[in-house]
Amino acid sequence: MAIKIQWADRLRLSLAVLAANTIAAMVRVLRLGAASVLPGTIASRIHPRALALLASQAQGGVVLIVGTNGKTTTSALLKTILERQEWRVAHNAAGANLENGLITALLANTSFTGKLNADSIILEVDENVLPKVLPQIQPQYILALNLFRDQLDRYGEVDIISQRWQKAIAPLPAATTIILNADDPTLGYLGQKLTQKVVFFGLNEPENYLDEIPHAVDSIYCPSCGHPLTYQGVYLSHLGDFHCPSCGFKRGDLAVNSSEWPQILIGLYNKYNTLAAGLTALEMGIAKPIILEAIKNFQAAFGRAEELEVAGKKVRIMLAKNPVGMNETIRTVNEINRDRPSPTTLMILNDRTPDGTDVSWIWDVDTEKLAAKGGTIVVSGDRVYDLALRLNYSQQPEHPFQLIVKEELSEAIATALEYTPPGQTLHILPTYSAMLEVRGLLSGRQIL
Amino acid sequence: MNPEKPQLTIGWLYPTLMSTYGDRGNVICLQQRAQWRGIEVAVIPLDQTASTAAFENIDLLVGGGAQDRQQEIVMRDLRGAKAEAIRHQIAGGTPGVFTCGAPQLLGHYYEPALGQRIEGLGLFDFVSKHPGPDARRCIGNVVFQLTASRLAADLTKTLGQPPIIIGFENHGGRTYLGEVEALGKVIKGYGNNGEDGMEGAFYGNAIATYSHGPILPKNPFLADWLIQTALTQKYQQSITLSPLDDTLAMQARTAMFKRLGFDGK
Numbered sequence: 100m101a102i103k104i105q106w107a108d109r110l111r112l113s114l115a116v117l118a119a120n121t122i123a124a125m126v127r128v129l130r131l132g133a134a135s136v137l138p139g140t141i142a143s144r145i146h147p148r149a150l151a152l153l154a155s156q157a158q159g160g161v162v163l164i165v166g167t168n169g170k171t172t173t174s175a176l177l178k179t180i181l182e183r184q185e186w187r188v189a190h191n192a193a194g195a196n197l198e199n200g201l202i203t204a205l206l207a208n209t210s211f212t213g214k215l216n217a218d219s220i221i222l223e224v225d226e227n228v229l230p231k232v233l234p235q236i237q238p239q240y241i242l243a244l245n246l247f248r249d250q251l252d253r254y255g256e257v258d259i260i261s262q263r264w265q266k267a268i269a270p271l272p273a274a275t276t277i278i279l280n281a282d283d284p285t286l287g288y289l290g291q292k293l294t295q296k297v298v299f300f301g302l303n304e305p306e307n308y309l310d311e312i313p314h315a316v317d318s319i320y321c322p323s324c325g326h327p328l329t330y331q332g333v334y335l336s337h338l339g340d341f342h343c344p345s346c347g348f349k350r351g352d353l354a355v356n357s358s359e360w361p362q363i364l365i366g367l368y369n370k371y372n373t374l375a376a377g378l379t380a381l382e383m384g385i386a387k388p389i390i391l392e393a394i395k396n397f398q399a400a401f402g403r404a405e406e407l408e409v410a411g412k413k414v415r416i417m418l419a420k421n422p423v424g425m426n427e428t429i430r431t432v433n434e435i436n437r438d439r440p441s442p443t444t445l446m447i448l449n450d451r452t453p454d455g456t457d458v459s460w461i462w463d464v465d466t467e468k469l470a471a472k473g474g475t476i477v478v479s480g481d482r483v484y485d486l487a488l489r490l491n492y493s494q495q496p497e498h499p500f501q502l503i504v505k506e507e508l509s510e511a512i513a514t515a516l517e518y519t520p521p522g523q524t525l526h527i528l529p530t531y532s533a534m535l536e537v538r539g540l541l542s543g544r545q546i547l
Numbered sequence: 548m549n550p551e552k553p554q555l556t557i558g559w560l561y562p563t564l565m566s567t568y569g570d571r572g573n574v575i576c577l578q579q580r581a582q583w584r585g586i587e588v589a590v591i592p593l594d595q596t597a598s599t600a601a602f603e604n605i606d607l608l609v610g611g612g613a614q615d616r617q618q619e620i621v622m623r624d625l626r627g628a629k630a631e632a633i634r635h636q637i638a639g640g641t642p643g644v645f646t647c648g649a650p651q652l653l654g655h656y657y658e659p660a661l662g663q664r665i666e667g668l669g670l671f672d673f674v675s676k677h678p679g680p681d682a683r684r685c686i687g688n689v690v691f692q693l694t695a696s697r698l699a700a701d702l703t704k705t706l707g708q709p710p711i712i713i714g715f716e717n718h719g720g721r722t723y724l725g726e727v728e729a730l731g732k733v734i735k736g737y738g739n740n741g742e743d744g745m746e747g748a749f750y751g752n753a754i755a756t757y758s759h760g761p762i763l764p765k766n767p768f769l770a771d772w773l774i775q776t777a778l779t780q781k782y783q784q785s786i787t788l789s790p791l792d793d794t795l796a797m798q799a800r801t802a803m804f805k806r807l808g809f810d811g812k
Contacts (some may be wrong), residue, residue: 137784193803246697248567256567256614259603312563314571319563325620457715459759462572484799488764491795504795 112152113213114179115145115467119206136195140204150198151235153205153212155426159186159219161236162379163229165264166280169372170196171237175245176363179220180393184385189217196225198232221384227261230267242278244371246285247423248315248460250320258322259263261285278379280371281351282338290351298382299351300374301340304358307367308332308339315422315463323348332433335367335430336423340516354378357367363397366431368424409541412519416537419446419528420454422463429469432526441474444526445515446490447533448480449465454530458482463488471498475518478504479511480533507541508533550782553782554587555774558605560649561594561613561621568717570611570646572761576770577607584789595624602632607642607777610649612718612759615659618648622665625652630668637670640750642768642776646762647659647718650748650755658717671748671755672725673739682719689716689736689758690809695728695749702768712766713800714758722757724748730756735807752776765800768795 109406119138126137132159142149154161159181164174178348180187191204201222224232226246244263246257268277273295279286281299290297312319316337319328333339342349355378362370373394380390407414417432419425436442450456469476470493478486487504494500504513505520512527519525529537559574568580578588593602613621625633637653649673651657657665660677667675693699693710702710712731721740729739730747738746739757747756754769756762763770771788777784804810 154592256616258614258616313565314562316563321619424642457568457717457759459569459572459715459717460762461760462569462575462761463566482799482802484795484802485765488795488799489572492575492764494579538731 104193108146108148108152109213111146112149113211115142115149116144116206116209117211118142119203120211121210124205125202126463136197136199136203138206139199139204142202144200148235149497150202150205150232153202153209153215154220156215157189157217157220159207159357160239160383161177161220161222162240162242162383163225163232163236163238164221164242164244165229166224166242167226167247167421169244169368171373172364172369173221173242173372173376174221174446176372176394176397177379179397180376180380180385180390181219181221181383183389183393186218187216187223188219189215190221191223196223197228197427201228201232226264230263233267233271234321236276237271240276240379240382241279241325242375243280243286243289245280245283245336245338245423247421248463257285261289261322268293268295271295276382276432278375278382279351280338280375281353282334282340282371284322284328284337284341284348285317288348291348297351298354298378300355300357300371300378301350302334302338302357302367302370302374303340304334304352307334309334312337313426313465315426315465321346321348335427338371339434346492355381361391361394363394365435366427367449368427377541384496406524407541410516412516412521413524414516414528414541415524416527416534418531418534419545420530422460425461425528426465426468428528429465432528433468433472435526436472439520439523441520442472442523442526443475443477443515443519444528445477445479445511446486447511447527447529447538448482448486449530449533450482451532453532458485461486464489466490466493467495469493470500471495473498473500475501475503475515477515478502479506479508480530508536512537549608550778550784550786552587553778553786554589554784555581555777555781556604556606557588557590558593558602558608559590560608560610560645561617561624562592563594564617564621565613565648566611566761567614567617568612568647568761570609570759570761573611573644573646573763573770576761576763576767577609579706580767580770580791581774583791586778593629599628599632603636604642605636605804606781607773608633608636608645608753609643610645612647612649615662617661618652618657619665622652622667625668634668634670637751637753640751640780642754642773642780644754644756644773647757648760650722650757651720653753653755654722656722656795671750671753672727673722673748673755674725675720675722677720684719685716685721685737685741685757686717687715687736688803688807689714689733689738689746690804690807691731691736691738691746691758693731693733695730698730698749698754698772702772705772706768710766710768712758712762712769713803714756714760714765715761717759718757718758722748730754735809752780765796765803767791767796
């Protein structure tokens with residue numbers, strides 16, 4: 100698959116790489132920022148096909164990972180697995196998943212002659228960017244994790260995204276492997292429409308069924324005929340074991356038995372992430388014992404479910420950037436706090452571009468479930484009063500809790516730490532840009 | 548029927564199909580504000596499994612936004628006796644708040660970006676059209692002044708100044724009013740179509756708007772007007788609601804006004 104690069108192209112590419120990497124180094128030295136996007140912008144200006152030329156050099160293959168939630172954690176785990184196999188992996192670690200972020204990630208692993216120093220490439224790709232990068236990168240593997248509603252201001256609707264993916268994937272070679280979440284009806288339907296090799300992961304653990312379908316669901320209607328789907332059971336949001344009583348559409352056959360697999364971190368969503376990375380690695384030819392070893396030793400990916408120790412208290416940061424993500428985070432926090440009275444939680448809502456400028460989604464989150472645990476909830480962020488209002492309307496007379504509103508983030512963190520009982524963990528639930536701020540404050544330096 | 552122990556039945560149109568953008572917040576807001584005042588509340592989902600009788604016994608209607616595909620499923624169900632019940636309710640003065648997709652289906656028709664025209668109930672004299680898949684969506688924080696005559700008069704009396712609504716709009720479709728009264732006049736944002744400066748529509752006691760946010764929690768006076776109107780209709784006597792502490796809503800409004808460079812007056 101390695102395309103022979105013409106010398107003129109090579110020259111121009113190395114010029115692009117040189118310029119971009121020099122600037123990246125300068126940005127880092129001058130502490131102007133993390134330089135996770137800018138070099139890619141420069142390189143693609145100098146050579147519009149920089150992404151294609153760099154990606155085509157990966158002998159072990161290119162994996163693109165898409166989905167609303169879990170991209171960063173899953174790609175970090177897959178990278179860990181491949182590295183255990185002693186592969187050199189290029190990967191966009193900082194969650195920079197738009198086009199220029201992808202090129203930047205490859206540039207970091209490229210010599211000044213334009214040679215890629217990696218055996219394989221793992222790129223997490225923004226759901227809207229996938230159709231744009233597919234004509235440039237010909238991946239051997241595409242892993243689709245899930246499709247939930249997220250940042251509707253940018254993307255519009257789940258159905259439309261899935262249709263765009265289908266169109267973009269259709270021209271790829273038949274040998275391309277598409278790894279899909281079978282429990283997501285929209286992705287199951289996508290799998291039916293594709294001519295490439297499709298394999299499914301999913302759960303078969305009825306003991307983890309939810310009691311009821313949460314409100315923040317997008318597709319409990321058959322993507323084929325529009326009839327309401329029947330669920331044997333729901334694991335989270337609209338993910339579950341479903342079939343359509345009208346047209347017979349049903350969940351695809353699972354390639355792995357989830358009950359035989361361990362998982363990374365906490366929360367059922369991380370079981371999905373584990374299976375997704377595991378099945379992809381199996382498809383890439385990695386032996387199962389190596390995968391299981393890697394899972395056992397995996398450390399938390401950047402900011403997701405990260406545990407820190409601050410001022411003698413334990414702090415766990417759990418990204419919560421859309422309704423499904425926040426519902427699942429609340430479910431996990433409540434499980435952790437099951438036997439603990441008066442837990443403390445800090446929630447931070449920003450509405451910058453990486454978070455989505457529309458904050459309506461907090462009303463689709465079952466914040467009532469967090470409020471019902473009692474204790475203290477501190478709120479902060481650009482839209483602190485919107486979040487405060489949401490929690491104020493989550494009150495239930497039989498479950499009182501204390502709501503503290505702090506505009507200033509550093510003050511919010513200090514207050515939340517103060518209210519956290521000794522020996523307990525403070526859970527921080529930030530949106531994306533808020534997560535970067537929290538990390539910056541907690542580690543004593545701003546990272547962006 | 549005892550107004551000493553008032554009871555409010557809220558009908559929620561197709562909760563699983565028409566709640567893409569947090570519009571459930573309107574239901575939560577109405578329910579809590581009523582319950583905080585000792586009013587008993589029942590929230591009835593008006594969906595495929597609901598009987599026509601359920602559609603008929605409602606004091607207040609709420610409908611939210613939907614994806615185009617979901618909207619088609621709704622319109623396949625909302626026909627015949629169910630459609631007649633909704634028509635009868637709204638024409639008879641049952642208050643309601645309909646956001647985004649919901650008003651599109653209350654108008655004459657909606658033309659989606661792709662596919663067939665979806666016929667509406669024709670209750671509101673307006674039409675909605677999507678200019679095509681490549682057209683820019685109307686997205687952003689929106690501020691408008693309520694101008695619908697009776698509603699504006701009632702609220703100006705309560706507030707001591709013209710009522711200003713704040714929300715977030717996110718719509719591909721554009722709505723063009725016929726004879727029906729506009730809900731308000733846009734101060735910041737697009738409104739119905741980004742052309743004529745009008746936002747939403749008002750008919751009977753029903754509000755149609757493109758404003759999500761959701762609209763009611765940050766405009767609590769509008770929520771209270773709906774509750775009060777519903778109870779007045781139901782018990783056929785004037786009902787006054789006790790005041791609630793709306794400090795957080797006012798702070799949320801002030802913060803957004805400040806950001807938009809608008810003094811909120």
